[in-house]
Amino acid sequence: MKIFRLWGVIAFFVIGLLLALIWYLVAPAIIANSIESVGSEALGAKVEVEQVDLALFPLRIEIDNLQAADPDQPMNNLFEVKQINFAVDSGALLWKKVLIDELTIDGVQLNTPRTSSGALEGGRATQQLADNIASVDLPEMTEDDIKQMVAKADLITTKRLNKLNKTQSKMQDYWKSALDKEANKKRVAGLEKEYKRLSKRAKDNKMNLLADRKAWKKLKKGIDKERKVISDLNKKLKTDKNKLKQQIASVRQGPKDDLNAIMGNMGLGNGVAGLSDKFLGPQFTPWIEKALAMTEGMTSSEDSTEDAPVYSTSQGQLVKFRDKQIFPDVLVKKLNLSGKDSQWQLSGVGSNLGYFPWLVGKPGKLDLDIAGDGQANLSIVSDWSSAEKMQTKVDSSIKQWQVSNMKLMQTDQGSWLVNSGELNSTLKGEFTLEKVNLKLSIKLSNPNITAPENLSGWQKILAKSLNQQKQLSVDVSATGSLKEPDIKVKSSIEKLFSAAIGAKVKQQAEKLKGKFTSAISEKVGDLSSLDGITGDFDQWSEQLKGNDDLLKKLKGGI
């Protein structure tokens, strides 16, 4: 009987060809769909693409009429792009890398009207739980309300505790296997046995020293190798212990951070001062938060201490081996950006924009200029000398820009809009993987502000006094680390808040602080046992020391 069937091979290749053909026909729709779904999810409003053209030889992609709706004003687009055009290097694609020599983004327009609403039905798929606990009204809360709020909140302490448990469990697995008592004992005992055997032979007859010289050499080499392993393990033990200690300290700090986060979220963080954060924060800080989170995301969630780093993915753990194709997974060598409206003209250039950026070898740069009645520019230089070392500098300014329909803040009653005024703003600073230092300063001269209708009480007083101001200023500062940036908003409006509701808020804050502290403690449980976690390290250290002492003694005898 024949074991091969020819029609099978033919069928295989026919199926292959058909699949390739289907892919070629369907790929533009898949690309458009991916841009729309990922973009919409990231922006929180509809991102739409009219058409994607794909040419194979050379591989070139053209995206026509991309529009991204404004999440706050769904009948307007945040921006619209007439055409995005780029060619992908096929050679690099073979190595699963996207290398783009020149990316051209043409016909950028801002704030264009839409024919249909750009609001996402049902909102984002992944909505932050923390958003739900924000309320703009001054809270009158019972103990049950507080407990419920804490129960719902995605507590920082719980997250840190989970991370600590994960790290501890990984470390325990690693060290249990690395310090397997039986295996270590066996290896060291083997070396000791060999030492005793050779010593005995040497004692019996000195000439055996010559005859056994190769065996002595091998034994010495074996001892050195074992001691090198112990020395490496000792170094790693210290690093791991420090890492765990840092995480324990971070967990201990957790309840305080949770209290600040929850109180801040309610506008009670720093008494009256927290109110700027509460009311103006949602308008002025999300883009800073997003930019920092994006940079933090680039460092990826490496969660292994092994030689080859490991990243969590949907297909399991991705073990990243040293890549000999030394360029990033995605690299845009040159970016050209242009667009204009009746009132302004945009031009921009970028270079060496890559992911992972440390593989680019050169600093990534982006310069944008907008010229109109006023002048605006943005300059970002991001230099990643390695995966662990990054420095990004931001320098941007807006001068004498006439604004209209700019949202100042949102309360339950509706949007507070700036109808007219002159905007001067700067965003300067730098951030590294360890430290963030960014300052955004916004000055709005001669503002004409429309407040929502049907205001009452302190909000009515605030609306009246806002329109009497010659200049409003808002200062946003971002400090801390990339993982946990501390973003604060201060504003000249603070005085107005204070006049409207100051004393009431202060009293409320003091009253609620104690209740929240006890509700958080109740939820996170007892943290006093955390110190015991590092106890294993002393035991492991002792074990390593014991083996090393014995080997040292053996080596001394050779």
Added chain:
Amino acid sequence: MLTILVKLLKALNSEQSPGQLAFAVSLAIILGFTPLLSLHNLIILLVALWFRVNLSLLIVSYPLFALSGYLLSPFFESVGLNILQMPSLLPFWESFFNTLFGRWSNFYYSGVMGSFVVGLVTAIIVFPLAKFAIVAYREKWLQRFNQFKIMKMLKASKFWQLYSE
């Protein structure tokens, strides 16, 4: 369900050699355990089509192993991670990752590596066992099976007729 049962019985009762049937089960194990859209599965498909493997049995048994694969995925991931992080194998995996096949194989994902290795080992173990079971079934059980009422009813059904053509 009935269709699957008929297909399975037809394959077992057919003239095909036990080796061809056992080979189908082994290939279905690898296909089912590992993510379907993987480069190695193209090779498995080529082997299945090129060699005289019983395709009906492969298609029928695939969903069963795919379900088992889904349930066993945490185990696959832990096996895969251990293999990929084995210090003695690191240089090998590094070289492999830097080949075109390695880059597209997705073997550097613990899930893919673990499921492939476990699938391959299981397939190798199952092959002789399945062959032995099929021979034993045909020699000892086939006649007795055909006497069962349910078998007679099944053989009279339109499904059986359909698959007899």
